[in-house]
Amino acid sequence: MTAFSLLLPVYGRDDPAQLERAFVSSVDEQTRRPDEVVLVQDGPVPDPLAATIAALVARSPVPVQHLVLPENVGLAHALAIGLDACTHDVVARMDADDVALPERFARQLAVIEEGYDLVGSGLLEFVDDEGVTVGRRTPPVGEETIQRYARFHDPFNHPTVVFRKAAVQRAGGYRAVGRMEDYWLFARMLMAGAKAANLPEPLLKYRVGAGAYGRRGGFGQFRTELRLQRLLLRLGFTTPGQFLRNVFVRGGYRLLPVAVRRTFYRRVLHRDFRDGAAGGAA
16 A cells, blocks of 8 residues: 655644644544654744653654754745655645544545545534534535636645645645645646545544634735735636636635624635535635
8 A cells, every 4th residue: 555654743832632632643543544754843842742742752653753843934834844854755734733533544545546646625623622513614526626616715625635745846845825825835736737636525623723713814814815816826827807806705805804704714715515515616
């Protein structure tokens, strides 16, 4: 079977207990375990978190590369450094506060082994108790639908993806664009001809923090959105008409009050693709 690496970034504000749950769920509890973990420590961390990292590395059932960056460089740069260190061409992403379902990698690696370069999945949202689901994201399925939807919104749930390192590097790798480095990477991968797929079923539980929707808005995020849309237009990924629509809809979303933003995100920007909802999202 195809060997693969698990790429897991950690930084100073991550919670030790949440990191431990993320690690155990994506390594110990998997029916198909990664062949190595590349744990990127993005800058200094508090002692309790450092102790948890050390314990996880020591008792891991698979080899762990623990990369310690001397200062915090941000998620995009940390992922780029970690990706370079991955031994295997196939790499699975995982965040330090989420929970992977046991069949996640078995399901996604089977698709990768069919010749795909990028495979995402659906996810379930929770707040504190992973047993209580507060939302669900079902991504677009099928290459044509993914391509169409990608002109309006990121068609992949970033924490769920498994990809080929070579395909990421052909597209130029992770590049910092505010909180949108994933969308920018996936657009470039699709533009470069990456063969992409989504599994509609949820294979990961995604932690929704209290400030999740607050961080998606404000003038800073509006400027980041405008920058991203300009990059997509220059790449030729979007047309001028799509650019204007995205600036109006996606940019306007950044300026909405938090309560309105939450509803708008779920109903417009990140539609659930169950029940045949795929048709009009692009």
